[in-house]
Amino acid sequence: MNQFKPILQGLKEVENGQRRVVNSQKCIRAGGKHNDLDDVGKDNYHHTFFEMLGNWSFGDYYKKEACEFAWSYLVDVLKIDESRLYVTYFGGDDKLGLPPDEECAKVWKSLGLPSDRIIPSSAKDNFWEMAEFGPCGPCSEIHIDKKLDRKYSVADLVNQDNPEVVELWNIVFMEYDRKQSGMEFLPQRNIDCGMGFERLVSVLQNVDSNYDTDIFQPILRRIGDFSRVGEYSGKLGNDDSKGKDTAYRIIADHLRTCSIAIGDGVKPSGTNRGFVVRKMLRRAALASTDILGIDRKNLAEVSSVVIENLGSAYPELIKNKQHILKTIDNEEDKLYRVVDNGKLIFERFLKTLPSAATVFPGNLAFELHDAHGFTIDLTQRLAASHGLTVDLQAFQQHVTAARELSQQQSKMPSKIRTT
Numbered sequence: 001m002n003q004f005k006p007i008l009q010g011l012k013e014v015e016n017g018q019r020r021v022v023n024s025q026k027c028i029r030a031g032g033k034h035n036d037l038d039d040v041g042k043d044n045y046h047h048t049f050f051e052m053l054g055n056w057s058f059g060d061y062y063k064k065e066a067c068e069f070a071w072s073y074l075v076d077v078l079k080i081d082e083s084r085l086y087v088t089y090f091g092g093d094d095k096l097g098l099p100p101d102e103e104c105a106k107v108w109k110s111l112g113l114p115s116d117r118i119i120p121s122s123a124k125d126n127f128w129e130m131a132e133f134g135p136c137g138p139c140s141e142i143h144i145d146k147k148l149d150r151k152y153s154v155a156d157l158v159n160q161d162n163p164e165v166v167e168l169w170n171i172v173f174m175e176y177d178r179k180q181s182g183m184e185f186l187p188q189r190n191i192d193c194g195m196g197f198e199r200l201v202s203v204l205q206n207v208d209s210n211y212d213t214d215i216f217q218p219i220l221r222r223i224g225d226f227s228r229v230g231e232y233s234g235k236l237g238n239d240d241s242k243g244k245d246t247a248y249r250i251i252a253d254h255l256r257t258c259s260i261a262i263g264d265g266v267k268p269s270g271t272n273r274g275f276v277v278r279k280m281l282r283r284a285a286l287a288s289t290d291i292l293g294i295d296r297k298n299l300a301e302v303s304s305v306v307i308e309n310l311g312s313a314y315p316e317l318i319k320n321k322q323h324i325l326k327t328i329d330n331e332e333d334k335l336y337r338v339v340d341n342g343k344l345i346f347e348r349f350l351k352t353l354p355s356a357a358t359v360f361p362g363n364l365a366f367e368l369h370d371a372h373g374f375t376i377d378l379t380q381r382l383a384a385s386h387g388l389t390v391d392l393q394a395f396q397q398h399v400t401a402a403r404e405l406s407q408q409q410s411k412m413p414s415k416i417r418t419t
């Protein structure tokens with residue numbers, strides 16, 4: 001929505017009188033305020049990259065029409081059984097000084113929803129903010145019961161991170177502008193709707209998981225061509241005891257995100273968005289070699305499938321294909337240099353410990369991290385394979401001390417800096 005912010009704030013006129021707009025947005029949620037990186041792999045409906053289908057009103061239609069459009073699209077056009085749908089609305093918030101959005105509840109009632117499927121909800125889920133300040137407003141979400149033909153209501157599973165009842169669509173009634181001085185009304189009332197394409201496809205294809213849709217299946221099959229521990233079987237949590245299916249999900253998800261981000265000009269690096277891409281490529285690489293037993297340097301093969309699948313919607317992927325594949329390949333090379341070197345140094349450190357040691361010292365873990373780029377999770381994994389735990393508290397103290405030192409140094413005149 002960034003590109004629309006000045007229009008939402010009434011600072012810029014819409015182009016060609018277009019007050020009603022629809023779009024499909026590339027969304028990456030792997031850092032900042034919206035960060036789903038840690039959920040990826042663990043569940044089957046959060047991705048770091050997803051496509052968000054949006055419809056917008058810039059001072060045109062408002063609450064009633066937005067809910068009616070959403071309902072009619074799902075029920076009349078896509079023929080989703082309405083008894084599987086639940087809606088939430090903003091239940092008011094003292095801190096924000098805003099009352100419950102009863103008007104919204106009434107709109108849903110008028111569309112025929114029984115009141116036990118119209119659920120008031122807290123600001124955490126039903127007050128949408130782009131950032132600390134800026135356009136914001138109460139929202140109403142549509143959730144779907146993914147289990148077919150259930151005969152009883154499961155309203156209590158809404159917004160509980162339950163994979164059976166998943167949020168599909170968020171309708172934001174953007175009428176406020178949050179400023180340092182407090183909440184103000186925007187000059188016009190806007191609508192910003194977002195529906196997750198992958199979640200919608202899983203509903204339309206009647207599968208439990210986004211990974212079982214034809215969006216992800218070709219990617220998972222390609223990973224399966226290289227896997228030495230079997231095909232993807234869709235297990236979650238404790239059922240996936242060796243982490244195989246989680247690794248498949250992480251690789252497929254992260255390669256989609258990294259292909260898109262690199263195709264849009266992000267370079268893997270040690271800072272900001274470049275670091276997020278580097279982190280994801282490394283996570284995907286280690287999941288593939290260490291958990292699926294895949295030979296090194298196969299991530300670009302997976303990215304080729306992503307490019308093939310998304311290329312018709314995003315031609316920049318096709319245009320930048322060679323660059324994307326080369327960047328992924330180079331990044332893998334860099335990672336394995338760090339991993340191989342770090343393992344040698346780890347072995348050297350290990351020899352200095354008493355034979356009865358059960359703990360790998362934090363200062364050594366810090367040296368591996370700081371001087372050799374060997375991340376703490378790699379050290380932890382190696383330590384565990386030798387029956388050791390890492391002294392994380394001491395490691396963290398070293399990280400904090402190093403950060404403080406570098407902050408102090410950056411405040412000094414450059415002549416007396418020590419590094």
Ligand code: ATP
Pocket residue numbers: 029036045046047048049050052167168169170194195196197198199
């Ligand atoms: P959730 O509560 O499931 O994390 P959200 O409330 O954070 O979703 P919104 O910010 O309201 O999501 O985004 C609008 C829509 O985008 C959601 O209703 C959902 O369909 C989809 N969506 C959000 N986050 C993701 C994600 N990480 N992966 C796939 N789809 C997503």
Ligand code: MG
Pocket residue numbers: 036
């Ligand atoms: Mg979320």
Ligand code: MG
Pocket residue numbers: 125167
């Ligand atoms: Mg939500």
Ligand code: MG
Pocket residue numbers: 125141167169170
């Ligand atoms: Mg939401």
